[in-house]
Amino acid sequence: xxxxxxxxxxxxxxxxxxxxxxxxxxxxxxxxxxxxxxxxxxxxxxxxxxxxxxxxxxxxxxxxxxxxxxxxxxxxxxxxxxxxxxxxxxxxxxxxxxxxxxxxxxxxxxxxxxxxxxxxxxxxxxxxxxxxxxxxxxxxxxxxxxxxxxxxxxxxxxxxxxxxxxxxxxxxxxxxxxxxxxxxxxxxxxxxxxxxxxxxxxxxxxxxxxxxxxxxxxxxxxxxxxxxxxxxxxxxxxxxxxxxxxxxxxxxxxxxxxxxxxxxxxxxxxxxxxxxxxxxxxxxxx
Amino acid sequence: xxxxxxxxxxxxxxxxxxxxxxxxxxxxxxxxxxxxxxxxxxxxxxxxxxxxxxxxxxxxxxxxxxxxxxxxxxxxxxxxxxxxxxxxxxxxxxxxxxxxxxxxxxxxxxxxxxxxxxxxxxxxxxxxxxxxxxxxxxxxxxxxxxxxxxxxxxxxxxxxxxxxxxxxxxxxxxxxxxxxxxxxxxxxxxxxxxxxxxxxxxxxxxxxxxxxxxxxxxxxxxxxxxxxxxxxxxxxxxxxxxxxxxxxxxxxxxxxxxxxxxxxxxxxxxxxxxxxxxxxxxxx
Numbered sequence: 411x412x413x414x415x416x417x418x419x420x421x422x423x424x425x426x427x428x429x430x431x432x433x434x435x436x437x438x439x440x441x442x443x444x445x446x447x448x449x450x451x452x453x454x455x456x457x458x459x460x461x462x463x464x465x466x467x468x469x470x471x472x473x474x475x476x477x478x479x480x481x482x483x484x485x486x487x488x489x490x491x492x493x494x495x496x497x498x499x500x501x502x503x504x505x506x507x508x509x510x511x512x513x514x515x516x517x518x519x520x521x522x523x524x525x526x527x528x529x530x531x532x533x534x535x536x537x538x539x540x541x542x543x544x545x546x547x548x549x550x551x552x553x554x555x556x557x558x559x560x561x562x563x564x565x566x567x568x569x570x571x572x573x574x575x576x577x578x579x580x581x582x583x584x585x586x587x588x589x590x591x592x593x594x595x596x597x598x599x600x601x602x603x604x605x606x607x608x609x610x611x612x613x614x615x616x617x618x619x620x621x622x623x624x625x626x627x628x629x630x631x632x633x634x635x636x637x638x639x640x641x642x643x644x645x646x647x648x649x650x651x652x653x654x655x656x657x658x659x660x661x662x663x664x665x666x667x668x669x670x671x672x673x674x675x676x677x678x679x680x681x682x683x684x685x686x687x688x689x690x691x692x693x694x695x696x
Numbered sequence: 697x698x699x700x701x702x703x704x705x706x707x708x709x710x711x712x713x714x715x716x717x718x719x720x721x722x723x724x725x726x727x728x729x730x731x732x733x734x735x736x737x738x739x740x741x742x743x744x745x746x747x748x749x750x751x752x753x754x755x756x757x758x759x760x761x762x763x764x765x766x767x768x769x770x771x772x773x774x775x776x777x778x779x780x781x782x783x784x785x786x787x788x789x790x791x792x793x794x795x796x797x798x799x800x801x802x803x804x805x806x807x808x809x810x811x812x813x814x815x816x817x818x819x820x821x822x823x824x825x826x827x828x829x830x831x832x833x834x835x836x837x838x839x840x841x842x843x844x845x846x847x848x849x850x851x852x853x854x855x856x857x858x859x860x861x862x863x864x865x866x867x868x869x870x871x872x873x874x875x876x877x878x879x880x881x882x883x884x885x886x887x888x889x890x891x892x893x894x895x896x897x898x899x900x901x902x903x904x905x906x907x908x909x910x911x912x913x914x915x916x917x918x919x920x921x922x923x924x925x926x927x928x929x930x931x932x933x934x935x936x937x938x939x940x941x942x943x944x945x946x947x948x949x950x951x952x953x954x955x956x957x958x959x960x961x962x963x964x965x966x967x968x969x970x971x972x973x974x975x976x977x978x979x980x
Contacts, residue, residue: 413830415778415779416831419822423808423811423812427816430816455858456856456858456859461925467855467893467925470855470927471820471855471856474818475817512814512815512817513815515745515815516745557751558749558751560750627753629756
């Protein structure tokens with residue numbers, strides 16, 4: 411491909427791109443195009459029509475740009491969007507997209523950095539509400555990451571692996587995430603996905619005790635599996651340390667009373683995690 | 697029109713679809729129904745970029761559909777008229793996908809989709825000038841060469857025109873198709889939308905098309921905004937005026953494979969199939 415685009419095209423597309431990314435105005439209570447902020451040169455380049463001026467024609471593209479990207483974030487973070495409300499989420503999303511405009515052909519990628527941005531953008535004046543939204547965005551992100559994760563077969567240990575088990579490190583399946591909820595947010599998320607007509611959701615009450623879950627993708631779809639708190643801790647430690655080291659760390663974090671049953675429980679949890687296909691390999695390089 | 701041996705081979709492969717085939721844009725809400733009920737559809741068209749990403753589930757579903765139906769690829773991110781050169785990584789991914797599904801043809805739009813490192817994820821217009829005919833034609837030719845299979849260029853729906861244009865939209869589009877040696881994906885809803893937005897006669901557009909190069913016709917619904925602007929939303933049934941335009945195109949240049957796109961507020965598949973069936977009536 412030898413031909414280069416004419417220089418004026420780059421300038422034209424820079425002006426048009428700036429117009430597309432002009433933030434929508436929220437002052438009226440609905441999202442409207444701020445046409446007065448458009449580059450006058452671009453408006454002069456476009457033709458007026460009897461029913462709408464050039465800026466109003468350009469505004470169609472401006473609105474489409476924002477609503478398309480908002481809809482990707484709404485789809486990627488459905489629980490957070492319904493708890494927070496689309497209007498409030500869009501305000502955070504607009505700031506995020508201004509700071510991180512889409513750069514690749516995969517539109518889904520725009521959501522990749524949303525969770526850390528969202529965490530930094532939350533109002534700290536209402537701690538309970540903030541904690542609930544932080545948990546919500548973690549859960550949404552976990553489901554999203556599991557859906558997009560590489561597909562690898564689960565690790566099925568052989569007898570010959572036994573000698574290396576304590577010194578080796580179990581590598582978590584890419585399509586596995588461990589999350590904890592203090593309110594019944596996973597069930598709420600499932601209910602919301604089943605009924606897209608629900609635009610807003612009430613925050614569920616606090617659970618008597620937090621519940622941990624493994625979210626894992628199967629051939630038949632993504633499932634959530636309830637796990638005990640210490641089991642979740644073990645799975646998380648196993649993903650970061652050698653098996654022997656993880657077991658030591660778990661033991662040291664337990665109470666004396668818990669330690670009595672720990673060996674039997676650890677064996678059962680380890681066996682279950684392998685049976686459920688939570689690992690993809692045993693790393694032996696230390 | 698006489699085709700080169702290379703062009704004739706492209707056409708033969710693309711015409712692996714029946715010349716009057718009826719196809720459907722396959723979207724996520726319909727996968728389950730399609731795999732369970734295997735409805736009578738001649739082929740499916742999928743959005744190429746939806747299968748480039750890392751998620752394995754979409755690809756696995758596509759393979760199951762492909763086992764039963766021909767699948768053609770329709771892109772929205774080639775950026776044929778971007779100021780930057782075409783993205784080689786994108787082209788490699790597209791070629792791999794086209795090979796994997798043995799697509800009868802691949803298509804994308806005569807537009808730009810991103811610039812200066814930002815992807816706008818929209819199909820954006822430029823001024824219609826001869827300089828850009830040459831640029832788009834050369835790039836489209838290269839895309840077809842790299843894919844090794846027919847590449848069809850789709851006409852755009854647009855909401856704005858530019859003073860700098862020296863060609864009409866149909867002159868621009870027809871020239872790019874002709875000079876590229878590629879093919880035409882002719883979207884009749886887009887013609888109608890643009891004709892209403894810019895005040896030209898849609899039949900003049902129809903008359904400018906070389907139907908011997910049309911691999912596929914697209915149909916879709918649109919929405920009228922408060923100020924009268926038509927927007928190509930793909931969220932309604934095909935408008936009666938678009939069916940009428942389709943009937944006239946069929947008389948002028950049919951048969952051609954015809955595909956219905958429904959991308960938002962998507963109804964159950966039987967309803968979409970019923971809409972597609974209206975194409976048979978329009979051809980009478």
